[in-house]
Amino acid sequence: MNSWWFRTKPRSILKTLEWFPYFAALEGQDWNYKLEGRVSSWGNKPIFPVRRQYIFNAHSDDLEEKYASYEQYLSGQYDDNETESTGRNDKTTFEFYGLGYVDSQGKIRVTKTGQIVKLAKMDENILLKILLKIRFPSPAIHKKKTGTYVFPMEVILNIYKHFDSLNKFELGFLFMCNEIKKLDTTVNAIRDFRAKYENLDNKLDTNKVIEIFTEVMREKFPEVKNKPETYFKDYSDALIRTLEYTGLFSQRGRGYYVKLFIPEHALVKVRLLQEKFKFIYNDDQNFESHMEWFGDPYNILLPWEEESNIKFIIDNKLSILKKRLKEAQKTIGKFSLEVKLEELENQAYSSEDSKVLLELDKNLSEQLISLNEELFVKYYSKTKEAREEIIDKFVDILEGSEDMAALWLECNTWKSLVAIKGDHFVKRNFKIEEDLSPKAFAPGLGNTPDMELYKNGYILIPEVSLMTGVRQWEHEGSSVIDHVFKYIEQCSDKRVFGIFLASSMNVRTLWQFYILNRESWIGKPVPVIPLTIKQYIEVIKHIYANDLDIDHLQKLIEKLHNDTFNYPTYREWVEGINHSIEEWKAQEVK
Numbered sequence: 198m199n200s201w202w203f204r205t206k207p208r209s210i211l212k213t214l215e216w217f218p219y220f221a222a223l224e225g226q227d228w229n230y231k232l233e234g235r236v237s238s239w240g241n242k243p244i245f246p247v248r249r250q251y252i253f254n255a256h257s258d259d260l261e262e263k264y265a266s267y268e269q270y271l272s273g274q275y276d277d278n279e280t281e282s283t284g285r286n287d288k289t290t291f292e293f294y295g296l297g298y299v300d301s302q303g304k305i306r307v308t309k310t311g312q313i314v315k316l317a318k319m320d321e322n323i324l325l326k327i328l329l330k331i332r333f334p335s336p337a338i339h340k341k342k343t344g345t346y347v348f349p350m351e352v353i354l355n356i357y358k359h360f361d362s363l364n365k366f367e368l369g370f371l372f373m374c375n376e377i378k379k380l381d382t383t384v385n386a387i388r389d390f391r392a393k394y395e396n397l398d399n400k401l402d403t404n405k406v407i408e409i410f411t412e413v414m415r416e417k418f419p420e421v422k423n424k425p426e427t428y429f430k431d432y433s434d435a436l437i438r439t440l441e442y443t444g445l446f447s448q449r450g451r452g453y454y455v456k457l458f459i460p461e462h463a464l465v466k467v468r469l470l471q472e473k474f475k476f477i478y479n480d481d482q483n484f485e486s487h488m489e490w491f492g493d494p495y496n497i498l499l500p501w502e503e504e505s506n507i508k509f510i511i512d513n514k515l516s517i518l519k520k521r522l523k524e525a526q527k528t529i530g531k532f533s534l535e536v537k538l539e540e541l542e543n544q545a546y547s548s549e550d551s552k553v554l555l556e557l558d559k560n561l562s563e564q565l566i567s568l569n570e571e572l573f574v575k576y577y578s579k580t581k582e583a584r585e586e587i588i589d590k591f592v593d594i595l596e597g598s599e600d601m602a603a604l605w606l607e608c609n610t611w612k613s614l615v616a617i618k619g620d621h622f623v624k625r626n627f628k629i630e631e632d633l634s635p636k637a638f639a640p641g642l643g644n645t646p647d648m649e650l651y652k653n654g655y656i657l658i659p660e661v662s663l664m665t666g667v668r669q670w671e672h673e674g675s676s677v678i679d680h681v682f683k684y685i686e687q688c689s690d691k692r693v694f695g696i697f698l699a700s701s702m703n704v705r706t707l708w709q710f711y712i713l714n715r716e717s718w719i720g721k722p723v724p725v726i727p728l729t730i731k732q733y734i735e736v737i738k739h740i741y742a743n744d745l746d747i748d749h750l751q752k753l754i755e756k757l758h759n760d761t762f763n764y765p766t767y768r769e770w771v772e773g774i775n776h777s778i779e780e781w782k783a784q785e786v787k
Contacts, residue, residue, distance in 0.1 A: 199420045200373045200428070201333040201347055204293045205435045206286045209600050210324070210442050214314055216287055217296050219255035221307045221315040223247055228288070229303035237273035239280070244273045247305075248284040256283060258666050292337055295327050295492035300485050308492020321444040322502075323494045328443065329474065330497065333375075336487040345376045348476045352377060353440070358471060359384050362458035364450070366390060366410045368436060369428035373418040386417040403453060429453065438600035445470075447634060451589075451598065462565070462631035465513035469500035504551045507558060511545045514561040517631075521568050529575045536564060565631045573633055578616040584741045587613045588734060594663075595700060595730045604635035606661045606730075610698060611648050613737050614659065619747035621652040646680040655692040655751055656684055660725075662699045670705040673697070678713060682723050694754045695725035702727050702771075711767030714758050724758040727771075732778060743787045753781045 207213060231243040253260060253267050263277075264270040270280075291297045296311035310327060313319055329350045334340035352374045356363070363371075367387045374383040393409045394400065411425045430453075437457050440446040445463040450456050459467050477497075481487050490496065500506050518536065525532045544557050577583050590609045593599040604627075611625045612633075626645045628636035650657040660677045662669060681695035697710065710725045717723045728736070740749060760777055764770040 198334055198345065198347075198375050199418075200375060200423065201349055202372060203349070203432045203435045203439070204290050205431045206290065208435045208438055210294075210439045211600065211603070213287075213290050213294060213296075214319055216255040217291055217311065218315045218317075219251055220287065220291055220297055220305065221311055222254075223251055223305050224297075224307045226305055227303045228299045228305050235273060237276045237280075239273075239276040239278055242273075242279065242281070244271070245281060245284075246271060248281050251287070252280065252284045255287070261666065292488070293331075295330070295337065295488065297492075298485070298488045306485075306488070308489060310492045310494050313494070321442060322499060324439075325443045325445070325499065326494045326497055327491070328439070329476070330479075330491055332478070335491075336482055336484045337491050339484070341482055346478065347375050347377060349436075351476050352380065352383070354467065354471050354474075355380055356383065356387075357459060357467065360387065362456040363387070364456050365433040365437070365453045366406060366429045368433040368457065369410065369425070370414070370417070371436075372428050372432050373414070373421050382417055386413050389413050389417070406453070441601060444630065444636075447632070451593070460630070460632045460634070461517060465510050466501055469506055469509065473500045473506070504554075507551065507554045508545065511554060511558055511561065514558065514565065515542060515545060518561060518565055518568070521565065521572070525568060525572055528577075529572065532568070532571050532575075536568070562631060566629060566633075569631060569633055570629075573612070574615050578612060579618065583612075584616050587616055588738060588741075591730055591734050591737075595734070601635060603663050606663060606698070607647050608633070608635040610659055610661050610733075613733075614648070614650055614657075614747075614750075617737070617740055617747045617750060618744060619652065621650055621747045624649045624651070646677075649684075650747075652747055652751070655694065656688055657694055657696060657751065657754065658684055659696040659698060662697070664699070665701050666703055667705070669699065669703045670709070673699075673706070677725055678709070678723055681725055682717075682719070685719070685721075685723060692755075693724075694751070694758060695723075696754060697725050697727045698730060698733055699727070700730050702729065707771050708767045711761055711770050714761040722758070726754050726757045728774070732774065735782075736778060739782045739785070743785065745785055749785045752785070753778065756781060 226247045228247055229245065230247055231245050235244050236242060237244055249271050250267070253264075253270050260270060264275060269275055288299060291311070292299075294310075295308055296314055297305065297307045300306050307315065310319075310323060313323060329348070331337070331350065332346050332348045334346060349371075352371050355377065356371060360367070367390060370383050370386040370390070373386075374380055390409060390413045393413070394406060397405055397409075399405070407425065407429075410429055414421065414425055414428075437446075437448055437455065440457065441448060445459060445467055446457055447460045447463075448455050448457050479487065479490055481490065501510055515538075518541075519538065522536060522538070541557070541561065544553070548554055548557070573583075587609055590599065590605060591613070594602045594606055594609070599605050607625075607627050608629060611623055611627075614621075614623045625648045627647060630636055646658050647660050648658075650659065658681050660673070660680065662673045664673055677695055677697050681693060684693045697706075707727055710727050713723045713725065715722060736750070736753065739745070757774060757777055760773060761770050764773060
């Protein structure tokens with residue numbers, strides 16, 4: 198084994214978790230059962246009905262325009278490609294992450310972690326435990342032990358003892374470390390790459406950077422024969438997307454030069470993993486028993502799940518809190534959070550009760566979030582740098598380069614509204630990390646809007662979604678209306694408007710919003726304005742560039758609502774939104 202690898206289909210761990218319940222729903226069925234006497238119109242391939250049932254349910258958005266019904270898809274007579282490869286790829290990915298597998302009898306099996314995913318209770322700690330157990334070679338990837346082996350997470354954790362951040366090129370060298378004792382070779386490869394990169398006249402000349410990567414790769418890892426782009430393009434990208442969902446890593450930047458780093462709030466956990474976690478090799482080469490062990494999240498402990506390490510974590514959080522308090526006193530002067538630092542320190546140093554310490558740890562996290570949030574709202578969000586970061590993040594979401602797009606769309610929309618000048622208050626209803634990034638695997642919060650914006654005289658209820666097609670209308674359309682209706686009923690003294698933000702709009706969603714902006718079952722409008730992410734970017738760019746306040750945004754939303762009475766059809770109203778935004782931009786300037 199000259200190098201290890203990472204699953205790239207799909208690159209998003211979120212997609213894997215979204216699709217897996219459809220696989221789990223078929224537990225016990227024969228994955229390999231094929232229909233006799235019937236073949237696909239594409240290459241006369243056999244038809245596997247269980248695989249097709251999984252694919253049709255999990256990938257309905259991709260199939261709904263091609264196949265009118267499941268029966269039509271199952272027949273195979275309308276295939277224009279090798280459609281069942283989708284199911285085979287997904288099954289391999291489920292096995293790679295220890296969620297489920299196909300046993301020696303061809304039956305679908307679901308592991309303990311898979312059951313957690315099926316119940317929508319997956320969290321970052323469970324994902325991390327699986328990642329810590331991934332090794333190469335392994336029965337989970339249908340490879341038997343031959344010679345050396347490597348744990349990817351052991352390589353990753355140890356490499357971050359040497360570097361604060363790594364870009365995709367630098368991460369590419371990690372895959373060539375096929376034994377932990379050879380880590381020094383990888384460290385030296387990254388340092389050589391950086392030195393050569395620094396000597397470039399044009400550091401954005403990607404072709405030159407690729408030449409440097411290839412040169413270092415051939416010199417340091419002559420036994421590796423794969424194409425260089427396999428590592429810095431494909432594997433690095435998939436690895437970054439998955440590591441980000443552990444809550445221990447974050448990324449900044451774009452393209453090949455995106456940097457994967459450990460955020461401040463995660464440093465203590467990474468340090469504990471680096472110093473205290475022991476990688477254990479399971480010598481069982483039987484595929485089925487290995488998969489049951491691999492997919493069991495309860496047979497290893499993370500260091501922060503052990504009582505002996507809780508004080509170490511608390512000391513670190515106290516240190517960060519002190520630093521943040523000084524920053525708040527310097528930048529915003531008065532702040533609403535009342536922090537009794539001396540009392541917290543006394544609790545930390547005097548108590549040995551694990552329950553008390555765990556509660557203190559939770560309290561410190563909440564205080565850090567509150568303080569960082571206040572710093573952002575009152576100071577940092579109004580800076581040019583913060584506003585540029587907000588716009589860039591929307592562009593990343595729109596272009597598909599942000600894997601945590603669904604969570605970031607919520608978080609970034611909240612930040613974008615906070616960053617607008619004015620005395621409004623934006624209440625978020627989603628969870629965030631201490632650095633104000635979205636909380637990985639955030640649970641649903643029932644019938645609650647994503648956020649609420651309050652200003653004297655009006656309320657805005659922004660809702661965001663990355664759903665498209667009919668599913669957008671089925672799952673988002675009615676809930677958005679219900680949220681706005683609730684505030685209209687409860688706040689009769691204020692004007693209430695909804696904003697629905699999405700990458701694209703389903704025609705049924707648009708039709709429904711058009712009708713309800715004019716009239717509803719309560720005898721008055723329930724106004725919800727649909728804006729694409731692209732349109733919203735143009736709106737907030739204009740607001741930031743002209744330093745407009747929140748009333749200017751409300752004026753646009755009300756204008757788009759009133760436009761429904763000027764257009765006789767929903768199509769004309771939708772087509773007129775861009776024109777209305779341009780009119781508003783021409784009027785609302787410094």
